[in-house]
């Protein structure tokens with residue numbers, strides 16, 4: 001039995017009562033009613049289950065047509081007799097086919113509702129959607145007519161810009177005629193489907209990838225300010241921040257569901273389903289250049305594994321202290337440099353400070369005959385700016401010491417890199433170097449890689465689609481990294497594309513994952529890798545794609561942390577020892593922490 005947009009509204013006024021249609025999905029969406037209610041609309045006839053807050057007493061409720069009054073009846077003050085009032089036999093067969101297809105004559109309260117249905121329909125069918133045009137009434141500016149189309153509608157207008165100077169976007173349009181025309185009904189003030197063209201002239205997106213249709217269309221970061229001027233939420237309460245930090249529609253649904261009294265898990269489940277699967281949520285950690293919300297550990301899912309902060313620092317890191325940490329790390333790093341050395345320069349904000357400090361020592365005459373091999377344009381430019389002479393990697397036989405940052409480090413010295421899309425050359429440089437020093441602030445030390453950052457993969461542009469599919473089969477959620485101040489994807493210094501792959505449960509086996517990703521034809525960085533026991537005591541050295549190190553390279557990781565204004569730089573081993581001591585004492589309460597094998 002298919003219901004077409006038979007909107008069903010439930011207004012929840014009793015916080016300890018939760019309403020949870022078990023079939024949340026693309027067919028279901030939420031919208032905000034007034035401030036203290038949650039309005040649930042579904043496009044099908046759902047089975048509504050009213051439970052207590054812990055979901056342990058499900059009560060099937062007659063779900064044909066609930067309206068506000070009926071719901072208030074059921075969830076009223078004297079709800080102790082609720083079970084008597086509901087019709088236990090009236091649950092609906094959930095195998096009913098979902099139908100979000102527009103139909104001529106279908107009506108909507110608002111144009112927003114119509115657009116939302118069109119988006120859902122596009123998602124469901126596997127095509128991207130676009131607003132084509134709308135007409136406004138002159139007298140009051142109200143939209144009287146709107147046309148929504150498939151994103152392959154029409155053809156792109158001729159690009160008159162100079163060939164070779166501008167990078168043209170790919171033409172994806174096929175002049176597809178699929179559209180829905182929504183018109184305002186004068187008498188009722190509702191919007192009605194006037195015309196609907198259904199046949200596409202191109203293939204639709206397969207099920208595995210269609211879940212990105214919505215995401216990719218909607219969320220483009222124009223500006224991202226990263227640094228907070230206040231302390232961040234401690235791990236215990238952090239999950240509740242989600243309530244305040246989500247920005248995407250599924251997030252606002254999540255936000256609403258939280259405020260309605262739905263338990264955290266249920267709300268998470270709801271949100272997961274709204275983006276097709278849990279893996280699409282992962283952690284809300286951002287990657288500098290991708291679409292997510294924060295770089296710090298805000299909005300993190302329950303599963304995120306962070307280092308016991310007490311082992312390193314009790315304090316959150318402000319912008320200034322982050323700078324101070326980087327400075328302290330850089331000073332410590334350049335202390336390892338001797339005159340006559342060839343230096344490998346990584347990239348990123350931490351490596352930049354190293355270049356600056358190196359330049360200072362050279363200017364002061366404390367270091368002489370220093371040559372640097374830079375990993376990308378940016379670090380080469382910086383080196384020039386700070387008076388560090390650069391040479392080509394092909395002009396040197398060896399690199400004495402290489403400095404680099406990282407996006408995540410675990411206690412096995414597995415590194416996750418590539419936030420700056422330069423990991424391929426960094427990996428080459430670091431593998432050539434006799435010694436490699438990785439500089440990170442404490443927030444980047446994690447128990448399990450992938451907890452906060454995606455795995456960056458550099459991909460040959462012509463191979464992007466097959467590589468994306470292959471990456472998805474590895475259990476990741478791949479996403480082409482989009483540029484911030486340019487339309488379209490990030491193009492690396494080597495002319496390739498970047499794909500960020502998120503793993504919802506983090507990375508279980510870094511070495512294996514690196515191997516498997518690098519085996520995919522079209523993935524640029526194809527390093528063998530791994531294990532380097534000669535330089536490790538209890539630490540293995542693994543590398544993930546977007547990572548470096550080489551079997552002959554000694555890798556040390558310096559970790560900067562700040563505690564009550566005091567900045568310290570420790571090696572990863574020192575940090576680890578303090579974790580073990582805390583673990584033995586039971587003083588940090590983190591008894592789950594496992595010693596790496």
Ligand SMILES: O=C(CO)[C@H](O)[C@H](O)COP(=O)(O)O
Pocket residue numbers: 346347348349350351404405406407416417418419420421422423
């Ligand atoms: O891998 C990198 C660039 O590809 C960087 O080293 C990594 O992203 C860390 O950057 P930052 O020091 O700015 O945090």
